[in-house]
Amino acid sequence: MPDTAAHSLTLAEIAAQLGGDLLGAGDIRIFRVATLATAGEGEIAFLANPKYRAQLRSCRATAVILGPDAAADFAGPRIVTGNPYAYYARVASLLNPLAAGFSGVHASAVVDSAVPASAAIGPLVSIGRGVTLGEDVVVHAGCVIGDGVSIGSGSVLYPNVTVYHGCQLGERVIIHSGTVIGADGFGFAPEGKRWIKIPQTGVVRIGNDVEIGANTTIDRGALDDTLIGDGCKIDNLVQIAHNCQIGDNSVLAGCVGIAGSTTLGEHCVVGGAGMISGHLELAAGTTVSAGTLVMKSIKEAGRYTGVFPLDSHDDWVRNAAHIRRLSKLAERVSELERLLKENNIKD
Numbered sequence: 001m002p003d004t005a006a007h008s009l010t011l012a013e014i015a016a017q018l019g020g021d022l023l024g025a026g027d028i029r030i031f032r033v034a035t036l037a038t039a040g041e042g043e044i045a046f047l048a049n050p051k052y053r054a055q056l057r058s059c060r061a062t063a064v065i066l067g068p069d070a071a072a073d074f075a076g077p078r079i080v081t082g083n084p085y086a087y088y089a090r091v092a093s094l095l096n097p098l099a100a101g102f103s104g105v106h107a108s109a110v111v112d113s114a115v116p117a118s119a120a121i122g123p124l125v126s127i128g129r130g131v132t133l134g135e136d137v138v139v140h141a142g143c144v145i146g147d148g149v150s151i152g153s154g155s156v157l158y159p160n161v162t163v164y165h166g167c168q169l170g171e172r173v174i175i176h177s178g179t180v181i182g183a184d185g186f187g188f189a190p191e192g193k194r195w196i197k198i199p200q201t202g203v204v205r206i207g208n209d210v211e212i213g214a215n216t217t218i219d220r221g222a223l224d225d226t227l228i229g230d231g232c233k234i235d236n237l238v239q240i241a242h243n244c245q246i247g248d249n250s251v252l253a254g255c256v257g258i259a260g261s262t263t264l265g266e267h268c269v270v271g272g273a274g275m276i277s278g279h280l281e282l283a284a285g286t287t288v289s290a291g292t293l294v295m296k297s298i299k300e301a302g303r304y305t306g307v308f309p310l311d312s313h314d315d316w317v318r319n320a321a322h323i324r325r326l327s328k329l330a331e332r333v334s335e336l337e338r339l340l341k342e343n344n345i346k347d
Contacts, residue, residue, distance in 0.1 A: 024077030048085035185242025
């Protein structure tokens with residue numbers, strides 16, 4: 001039996017907030033979300049992948065979230081919706097609201113700017129001069145916020161996040177531990193054998209409803225600003241270089257690297273460890289598969305993959321040897337085509 005002290009909602013309350021068609025008793029109380037295979041009393045499960053549909057017959061959940069095509073496959077209370085996976089995510093958020101766990105300004109924090117009464121500032125936080133914090137901002141232990149930074153209402157910075165001077169964060173931004181926003185971009189001018197540092201005078205501007213994973217770095221612009229659009233979701237260990245522009249609702253998986261002055265359109269998806277060279281443009285709606293290296297602009301939306309398939313080591317070496325000879329083979333084919341044309345020989 002779930003802990004009755006935990007946060008809970010009735011099915012009717014969930015449907016009233018999130019919509020969907022409620023079938024069955026609406027006064028049943030839900031405490032947690034669980035899988036079809038493990039859910040029990042007080043828990044709500046969801047069917048998002050058709051291959052798990054058979055599990056509905058043995059599911060012991062108090063209620064299930066499912067699509068119209070599966071609505072008749074579960075006899076108990078259920079919520080029918082067109083996108084069960086997204087609905088599950090929203091239910092999980094309702095049942096597990098973010099809580100700072102503390103309030104006010106900790107005595108060890110160093111704060112040189114006015115802070116709203118609704119903000120929560122943890123221990124050993126440093127907040128510089130001219131900083132603007134919105135209502136209900138939460139700054140966890142050890143964060144450093146530079147001079148002139150603005151952070152929109154409802155945003156959360158987890159421990160040891162650093163936001164350099166002048167950067168701007170929108171509303172409801174979530175930044176996980178160890179991330180650095182606004183460090184200098186990698187800008188150096190060659191002078192003989194020496195490299196002369198180029199001052200990075202832009203900032204980072206992050207839109208609303210953005211989430212950034214742990215130990216990610218987003219560099220400030222050299223002249224123009226680095227821009228992260230509304231609704232972007234950025235995973236752990238991602239590097240976004242100076243002057244990049246990431247379009248609204250784009251998704252970057254772990255270990256992605258994007259070189260300077262590259263622009264991604266809206267709703268681009270880059271799989272884990274995807275690498276994108278600098279000064280490129282990716283059309284809105286582009287998907288780049290995991291591990292792919294992008295070295296030229298992509299003008300037309302679609303899915304692009306540049307990963308050499310996995311093989312046994314011996315076969316891989318053999319195939320790689322063939323690939324190295326492709327340029328010579330292409331030259332020989334061109335020469336043969338020229339000879340055929342000169343001698344009026346049809347292929």
